Amino acid sequence: MTARLTRWLASLDAFEAKIAQLPPVRRYGRLTRATGLVLEATGLQLPLGATCIIERQNGSQTQEVESEVVGFNGQKLFLMPLEEVEGILPGARVYARHAVGDNLQSGKQLPLGPELLGRVLDGGGKPLDGLPAPETESTGALITPPFNPLQRTPIEDVLDVGVRPINALLTVGRGQRMGLFAGSGVGKSVLLGMMARYTQADVIVVGLIGERGREVKDFIENILGPEGRARSVVIAAPADVSPLLRMQGAAYATRIAEDFRDRGQHVLLIMDSLTRYAMAQREIALAIGEPPATKGYPPSVFAKLPALVERAGNGITGGGSITAFYTVLTEGDDQQDPIADSARAILDGHIVLSRRLAEAGHYPAIDIEASISRAMTALITDQHYARVRMFKQLLSSFQRNRDLVSVGAYAKGSDPLLDKAIALWPQLEAFLQQGIFERADVENSLQALELIFPTV
Numbered sequence: 130m131t132a133r134l135t136r137w138l139a140s141l142d143a144f145e146a147k148i149a150q151l152p153p154v155r156r157y158g159r160l161t162r163a164t165g166l167v168l169e170a171t172g173l174q175l176p177l178g179a180t181c182i183i184e185r186q187n188g189s190q191t192q193e194v195e196s197e198v199v200g201f202n203g204q205k206l207f208l209m210p211l212e213e214v215e216g217i218l219p220g221a222r223v224y225a226r227h228a229v230g231d232n233l234q235s236g237k238q239l240p241l242g243p244e245l246l247g248r249v250l251d252g253g254g255k256p257l258d259g260l261p262a263p264e265t266e267s268t269g270a271l272i273t274p275p276f277n278p279l280q281r282t283p284i285e286d287v288l289d290v291g292v293r294p295i296n297a298l299l300t301v302g303r304g305q306r307m308g309l310f311a312g313s314g315v316g317k318s319v320l321l322g323m324m325a326r327y328t329q330a331d332v333i334v335v336g337l338i339g340e341r342g343r344e345v346k347d348f349i350e351n352i353l354g355p356e357g358r359a360r361s362v363v364i365a366a367p368a369d370v371s372p373l374l375r376m377q378g379a380a381y382a383t384r385i386a387e388d389f390r391d392r393g394q395h396v397l398l399i400m401d402s403l404t405r406y407a408m409a410q411r412e413i414a415l416a417i418g419e420p421p422a423t424k425g426y427p428p429s430v431f432a433k434l435p436a437l438v439e440r441a442g443n444g445i446t447g448g449g450s451i452t453a454f455y456t457v458l459t460e461g462d463d464q465q466d467p468i469a470d471s472a473r474a475i476l477d478g479h480i481v482l483s484r485r486l487a488e489a490g491h492y493p494a495i496d497i498e499a500s501i502s503r504a505m506t507a508l509i510t511d512q513h514y515a516r517v518r519m520f521k522q523l524l525s526s527f528q529r530n531r532d533l534v535s536v537g538a539y540a541k542g543s544d545p546l547l548d549k550a551i552a553l554w555p556q557l558e559a560f561l562q563q564g565i566f567e568r569a570d571v572e573n574s575l576q577a578l579e580l581i582f583p584t585v
Contacts, residue, residue: 136264155224156172156173156224156225157172157173157222157223157224158170158171158172158173158206158222158223158224159171159172159220159221159222159223160183160217160218160219160220160221160222160223161205161219161220163214163217163219165416166209166372166412166413166416167199167207167208167209167416167417168183168196168207168208168209168210168214168217169205169206169207169208170205170206170208170223171204171205171206172223173206173223173224173225175198175206175225176198177198177199177200177201178197178198178237179197179198179225179226180195180196180197180225180226180237181195181196181197181198181206181208181223181224181225181226182194182195182196182223182224182225182226183195183196183208183210183214183217183221183222183223184221184222184223185214185216185217185218185221186216186218186221187216192216194210194211194212194213194214194217195210195211195212195226196208196209196210196211196223197209197211197373199373199413199417200417200418207417208223209371209372209373209413209416209417210371210373211253211371211373211374212371237270237271237377238268238269238270239253239254239268239269239271239381239384240254240262240263240265240267240268241265241267241268241269241384241385241388242265242266242267242388243392244263244264244265244266245263245265245362245385246332246359246360246361246362247358247359247360247361247362248260248263248362248363249345249349249363249365250263250362250363250364250365250381251364251365251366251370251374251378252364252366252370252374252375252376252377252378252379252381253374253377253381254381257345257365267388269384269388270384271377271380271381271384272380272384273384273387273440275439275440276445280445280446281442281443281444281445281446282304282443282444282445282446282447282448282450283443283507284302284303284304284305284443284477284504284507284508285302285303285507285508286302286303286508287300287301287302287303287508287509287571288301288302288303288305288328288329288452289327289328289329289570289571290324290327290328291323291324291326291327291328291568291569291570292320292323292324292327292493292563292569293560293561293563293569293573293574293577294493294495294497294560294561294563295324295480295495296569296570296571296574296575297517297560297571297574297575297577297578298497298517298520298521298578299478299480299495299497299500299501299502299505300502300504300505300508300509300513300571301452301478301502301504301505302452302504302505302507302508303395303443303450303452304442304443304450304451304452305442305452305453305477305478305502305504306438306441306442306452306453306455306476306477306478307453307454307455307476307477307478307479307480307502308403308454308455308456308457308472308473308476308478308479308480309321309454309455309456309457309479309480309482310457310459310469310472310473310479310480310481310482311456311457311458311459311481311482311483311484311494312458312459312460312484313458314487315482315483315484315487315494316482316487316492316493316494317401317402317456317458317482318340318344318348318352318401318456319492319493319565320480320482320493320495321352321399321401321454321456322348322351322352322353322565323493323563323565324397324399324454325352325353325357325361325397325399326352326353326354326357326568327568328397328452329395330360330395330396330397330452331360331389331394331395331396331449332360332361332362332386332389332394332395332396332397333353333357333360333361333362333396333397333399334361334362334364334382334385334386334389334396334397334398334399335348335353335361335362335363335364335382335399335401336364336366336378336379336381336382336383336398336399336400336401337363337364337365337366337367337378337401338366338375338378338379338382338400338401338402338405338406338409339366339367339368339375339402339404339405339406339408339409340367340368340401340402340405341367341368342367342368342369345363345365345367348363349363362382362385364378364381364382364385365378366378366379368405372408372409372410372412372413373409373413375405375406375409376406376409376410376413376433379400379403379406379437380437382398382400383398383400383437383440383441386398386441386451386453387440387451389449390444390448390449390450390451391444391448391449392449393448393449394449395449395450395452396449396450396451396452397451397452397453397454398441398451398452398453398454399453399454400453400454400455400456401456402455402456402457402458403434403437403438403455403456403457403468403472404456404457404458404468404469405458406433406434406437407426407430407433407434407468410427410429410430410433411425411426411427411430414427414429414430415427423467424466424467426467426468430468431467431471434468434471434472434475435475438453438455438472438475438476439475441453455472455476457469457472457473457479477502477503477504478500478501478502478503478504478505479500479501480495480500481495481496481499481500482494482495482496483495483496483499491558491561491562492562492563492565493562493563495561497520497521497524497561498521498524498525498528512585513575513578515585516578516579516581516582516585517578519582519585520557520560520578520581520582522546523546523549523550523553523557524550524557526544526546526547526550527547527550527551527554527557530544530547534547534551553581556580556581557581560577560578560581
């Protein structure tokens with residue numbers, strides 16, 4: 130008996146068991162109102178998060194529109210569809226995907242496991258790469274209970290991301306969670322792609338949440354490439370899908386990363402972007418009547434962000450790790466944007482990209498002065514730290530006095546630190562720049578830093 134036949138028989142047995150559990154009676158509700166993104170239904174009692182099916186008549190055929198319970202008011206349920214609702218009639222029948230006595234969350238059991246490597250899926254686990262649905266031995270719920278923080282392995286090992294300014298001046302540890310903060314068009318996706326290609330990790334999980342659909346194929350073919358894709362799982366929920374699917378896509382990407390971490394592997398989780406995840410939650414919350422707060426973001430948004438981010442990081446001692454990079458879109462290059470401010474507080478460091486540097490052709494456009502890695506001091510030697518401090522002092526001194534130097538108003542000898550910064554400026558600027566297809570490992574990065582400051 131072949132392995133494929135064995136799997137088929139096991140699948141048939143599982144379906145037979147599910148059929149045997151089906152109730153003899155199905156309870157229906159009715160659609161009473163449709164306003165904006167939210168549909169209201171009566172006649173059902175279902176918990177938050179339950180999956181519902183709305184019947185849509187298309188001629189003589191009845192189509193199923195999947196939706197989710199996102200709130201309730203008395204006997205009324207608030208549903209949000211996961212697909213287009215065009216053609217749904219008033220009074221359309223609504224029913225739960227699973228009976229009340231069953232686990233109503235079981236509709237969110239999504240595929241997990243090594244069989245997902247090399248695949249591109251949407252937020253619901255459906256394939257986007259034209260291949261059959263993944264056949265995995267294990268499935269899991271989207272949300273996992275948090276474990277005791279004292280059981281987490283501390284961040285002790287340096288992670289090589291292949292980008293010289295980050296390796297040397299913003300050293301990242303395995304299991305750290307970093308944010309890439311920038312406005313639109315400054316080079317976040319390109320920098321993410323460099324790290325996806327060059328970072329040392331067993332598995333890469335990419336969540337493309339709420340971004341342009343064009344970028345999905347571009348990221349897979351041009352940035353990951355065949356070698357990177359073989360050890361990657363891509364979850365794509367572009368901007369034109371339901372806000373529920375966008376949120377589910379972020380949670381699913383994190384859940385896949387957790388599964389690989391629990392298998393003892395070191396995972397690189399790339400989420401582009403955390404801001405679009407927050408915007409999706411804002412759409413849902415405002416649609417069901419939650420009051421807006423800072424810049425229109427309801428309070429639930431600021432509760433969802435740490436709940437998602439805290440799932441990444443090192444696992445229980447002796448297990449794997451999730452090193453996560455989240456992009457955060459700062460609207461209008463405002464670093465005090467509420468989502469940027471909240472993300473900065475809960476992440477283990479932030480890398481700020483500067484539009485001024487990008488417009489000057491300086492790539493990657495990392496603003497070293499505004500960036501920080503909170504785990505760095507525990508990972509590097511005292512000599513390395515002294516060189517980083519000297520680098521930042523010289524860079525800051527030159528930037529503060531750039532205009533004076535440019536117009537020739539600075540008299541040499543007035544400031545010894547600035548004199549040194551002017552002498553070393555070409556080397557400092559060259560150190561901070563790197564080509565898209567150029568890789569700089571940790572050792573080479575530290576050697577380049579030592580060449581600039583051999584006596585420190």
